[in-house]
Structure formats: structure tokens, C-alpha cells
Amino acid sequence: MNICVFLSAADLDDRYTGPAREFARLLGKGGHTLVWGGSDVGLMKVVADGVHEAGGRLCGVSVEFLAAKARPGVDEMVVATDLAERKKLLLEKADAVVIMVGGTGTLDEATEILELKKHGHTDKPVVLLNTAGFYDGLKEQFRRMEDEGFLPRPLTELVFFAEEPVGALAYLEESRGVA
Numbered sequence: 001m002n003i004c005v006f007l008s009a010a011d012l013d014d015r016y017t018g019p020a021r022e023f024a025r026l027l028g029k030g031g032h033t034l035v036w037g038g039s040d041v042g043l044m045k046v047v048a049d050g051v052h053e054a055g056g057r058l059c060g061v062s063v064e065f066l067a068a069k070a071r072p073g074v075d076e077m078v079v080a081t082d083l084a085e086r087k088k089l090l091l092e093k094a095d096a097v098v099i100m101v102g103g104t105g106t107l108d109e110a111t112e113i114l115e116l117k118k119h120g121h122t123d124k125p126v127v128l129l130n131t132a133g134f135y136d137g138l139k140e141q142f143r144r145m146e147d148e149g150f151l152p153r154p155l156t157e158l159v160f161f162a163e164e165p166v167g168a169l170a171y172l173e174e175s176r177g178v179a
Contacts (some may be wrong), residue, residue: 001176002059003027004035004094006109008102009042009069016101016130017046023098023165024050029055029179030169033075035093036061037086040071041079044072048074061089087112092173097126099159101134118151125175126159127168136163162169 007020020043027034028051036042038060048058048071058074063086067079087109091097099110116122128135130155139161144154162168174179 001095001172001178002033002035002085002093003136003172004090004097005047005100006090006097006106006168007036007047007100008041008106009037009044010103011042012111013099015175016134017043019051019129019131019165020047020100020172023047023100023168024056026165027051027052028056029128030173033059034057035090037066037090038077038079040065041069043102047072047100049115059093061086072095083108088171091116091122091124094124095176096124097130098168099126099135101131107138114131114158115137118153127162127171128159129162129165129168145178 010140024047034051034056036047039045039062040048052058059076060071060074061078061080062070063083065082070077078089080089091113097113099106113126117126130136130139142155145151160171162171
């Protein structure tokens with residue numbers, strides 16, 4: 001599978017990097033391809049290193065103004081002209097999406113894929129990996145949106161919340177019939 005991971009490029013502590021590294025190892029060991037923002041810094045580097053070390057492929061989609069931070073020596077690297085094109089390319093190349101910890105860019109990417117799913121424009125499985133409870137508040141907000149009628153589809157059809165990396169990958173493999 002080509003698994004798109006939306007995540008931060010910030011340098012973070014081990015409560016976030018440890019689970020990210022574990023997910024990356026599982027992804028690589030499973031023979032999957034990481035599709036990601038292409039950066040060779042912060043949490044993006046941690047995940048790319050883990051996938052590469054475990055034998056997985058790397059497909060980066062950078063953007064012109066961040067091209068200097070792009071990881072060299074990947075299996076495929078595309079440089080988009082702007083963030084909107086980058087997001088479009090990331091989703092086109094992906095069979096599934098995992099949302100890891102991140103800031104506003106990650107949140108933007110997450111809501112884009114969920115909006116596409118809500119309107120039936122994609123059926124790709126989406127996992128929100130809730131590392132160290134990072135997305136507890138967002139999870140509560142999504143549930144409120146569902147409870148109060150803001151979502152035309154059940155939340156469980158839009159996103160799967162995983163607390164651990166192994167559960168995230170297992171859900172994706174099961175959703176896509178990969179074993």
C-alpha cells in the first residue's frame with residue numbers, strides 16, 4: 001500500500017517520536033510505501049528514516065518553498081508549486097491516510113481528506129493516530145459535530161481513531177484487504 005502520513009516537521013520529544021518510529025518500522029516491514037511531505041527534518045525525518053531502515057519505499061511530495069529541506073535519495077520525489085497542489089498530489093498517490101501529531105498544516109490536511117470522505121469523493125481509509133492523547137480534544141469535537149448533526153455520515157465511516165501504531169496499521173491493512 002501507499003500510505004500517506006500527515007505529520008509535523010518539528011523536532012519533538014520521545015513521547016511523539018517513539019510511536020512515530022514504531023509506526024514507520026511497521027510500515028516498512030510490511031512492504032508499504034511512505035507517501036509524505038518529503039522533508040528531511042523533525043518528525044518527518046524520523047518516520048522516513050524508520051520506513052527506509054525497515055525496507056519500505058519513500059515517496060516524497062515537497063513544495064517549492066520547502067525544497068531545500070527535501071530528503072535526498074528517495075525512491076520518488078515530486079516538488080509541487082504550492083501547498084494546495086502538494087495536498088492534492090499526496091492524496092492522489094495514497095491508498096490510505098494516517099494523521100499523526102502536527103500543527104496547523106497537519107490539521108488542514110486532515111480536514112481536507114475528511115471533507116472529501118464526507119462528500120463521497122474518496123473511500124480511502126483514514127486513521128487518526130492519537131499519540132499520547134494529542135488529539136483527544138479534536139476527537140471530542142468530531143463527536144460533538146456528529147451528535148449535533150453536522151456530519152451527514154457517521155464519524156466511524158470517516159475516520160478510525162487508533163491509540164497505538166500497531167492498531168493503526170492493522171486497521172489500514174484490514175480495510176484494504178492486505179495481509
